[in-house]
Amino acid sequence: MNYEAMPNRPIMCIDMKCFYASIVAMLHGLDVLKTPVAVVANFDQPGSVVLAASPLMKEKYKIKTGSSRYEIPKHPDIRLFEPKMSFFIQMSMTITKLIANYVPVDAIHVYSVDESFVDLTGTEKLWGSPEETAKEIQKAILDQFNIPSAVGMGPNMLIAKLALDLEAKKTGFAKWTYEDIPKKLWPVRPLSEMWGIGKRMEANLNAMGIQTVGGLANADLAELEKRFGVMGNQLYYHAWGIDLSKLGEPLITNGALSFGKGQMLMRDYHTRKEIAVVLLEMCEDVMKRARDAGFVGRTISLGLSYSQNAMTKGFYRSKTIAVPTSETLVMYKACIELLDEHFAGEPARQLSVRISNLEKEHSIQLDLFDERKPQRQIIGPTMDAIRNRFGATSILRAVSYTKAGTAIKRDRLVGGHLA
Incomplete structure (x- = not known):
């Protein structure tokens, strides 16, 4: 290189x-x-x-x-x-x-x-x-x-x-x-010890016979790009120590800038209905940040970890929608579909949601056949404006007032913890 x-x-x-x-x-x-x-x-x-x-x-x-x-x-x-x-x-x-x-x-x-x-x-x-x-x-x-x-x-x-x-x-x-990369970085194993490689990606690379960072650096770039797209290209060049990002730019570790939120639940949530309440609150928070930054996204991800005594660990799954969005309910609907497809019925203790595959909001095309879309699109920004002026809990969805809701309690915290 x-x-x-x-x-x-x-x-x-x-x-x-x-x-x-x-x-x-x-x-x-x-x-x-x-x-x-x-x-x-x-x-x-x-x-x-x-x-x-x-x-x-x-x-x-x-x-x-x-x-x-x-x-x-x-x-x-x-x-x-x-x-x-x-x-x-x-x-x-x-x-x-x-x-x-x-x-x-x-x-x-x-x-x-x-x-x-x-x-x-x-x-x-x-x-x-x-x-x-x-x-x-x-x-x-x-x-x-x-x-x-x-x-x-x-x-x-x-x-x-x-x-x-x-x-x-x-x-x-x-x-x-x-010059230190071959000596200091390439011997690193397991692969998840390297910043930017998670356990799931490590398992995928291991399945290709790649066990060390040196193995990744000497893998076939075309094959990595075929398997993982932009992420495969990034993994290859990161294994050589190459990073073209400038100071202050986001360090991209998943192939694209994204907006996400993770939450450790303070008790086990046993039912789909309870989990859905928290998911709606989390989607509201994530999409507000996406709207504030002027982004829409296509890929929606849901992660769920079960309680310590559960039979299985959990899942992290994504789906890509046809039209990029910053609408809370569109993200929520996708998360519920992922939940219904992968939820094992065990008590949940941790949730995460994310929107990625982003583009600037002004670049999207209008859907001329969805008459309700203009109404839906104005709800989010209107709620954002109220919250920005009067506080995060000044306007909430009704589910936040149920026992499963967490938004009111978490508003009293800083970074999810006591102030």
């Missing part, structure tokens, strides 16, 4: 280690590196998920992000806290402002509440080499907030992210170049 024409900028991907745990430890005057700390989504639910755990919590008690509250042993040294999402977000913004002391604001791309990409081009005169600047930023965050961080560096966003996930999260700092 010839890398001469490929992007080659000093990109850093910085991740705040145990971000939630570090912040609550700071608030309570604890040392996150020496105290077993866990942040739990909801104290009232034994099955509530652990959102963050300190290093000692992971090492000594084997409790990590994703563990359940009931798995945490009763020990006097263990400190449990509920999330303070509004403060977490405030701290994330404060750290971003600190980074902006070293680079221009437009050189920072906030990827999540605890992770950012930063273009360190041009820091040499003020702060030294990009590597020195990155380490200076890490030191400043630790000194000011007692929050440890990990940094991956690379010539593009992808390699910076891979350096972070595969090396720096263990060592604190790692810099990869294009």
Whole structure:
């Protein structure tokens, strides 16, 4: 592979280690590196998920992000806290402002509440080499907030992210170049260890005889494109470390930009009727964001995970409709069809919905034979306008007032958790 024409900028991907745990430890005057700390989504639910755990919590008690509250042993040294999402977000913004002391604001791309990409081009005169600047930023965050961080560096966003996930999260700092790809990336297995490859794609690639990232890099590109379309092309070039996206653009991991929402249910939902209520609320939220951004989509996806004691794990299925849409009820109808086709009747505990295969709204053709469509199309934007002005729960569908509804309760939360 010839890398001469490929992007080659000093990109850093910085991740705040145990971000939630570090912040609550700071608030309570604890040392996150020496105290077993866990942040739990909801104290009232034994099955509530652990959102963050300190290093000692992971090492000594084997409790990590994703563990359940009931798995945490009763020990006097263990400190449990509920999330303070509004403060977490405030701290994330404060750290971003600190980074902006070293680079221009437009050189920072906030990827999540605890992770950012930063273009360190041009820091040499003020702060030294990009590597020195990155380490200076890490030191400043630790000194000011007692929050440890990990940094991956690379010539593009992808390699910076891979350096972070595969090396720096263990060592604190790692810099990869294009030349490092065969040595550091290709041996990676299972494939789902590589950012951007999920378990389902891993199974598909394994079925083709591809077990490592190196196997993916040396696979037949035409065959990958035939099997997976645009995603196959992306997988192949990502295996070579090639990423042409610019800082601030979405890092596309599923072949297309999409809008989605996932929700962990606070109890088991046993019936189709209950599940349908939450699906309608979720479709409403997703389609509002699509409309706000001016997009319509063709491919609608539904994911469902069953309760821990269920006989099966769940499913994730998609369907593509003929005419792109941003209408809530069109998405909801597709999700219900997928639910009816794949629901095993077991208690559900987690749901996700997504719309992808997007295009700008002004590019769609009008359906001249659907007389009700203009009426339906105005309902969504009208509800959006009311919510934007008076709040998310100022206008709701009737199902949100039933026992199965979650919209009213979740409106009191930030990021799905206590504010």
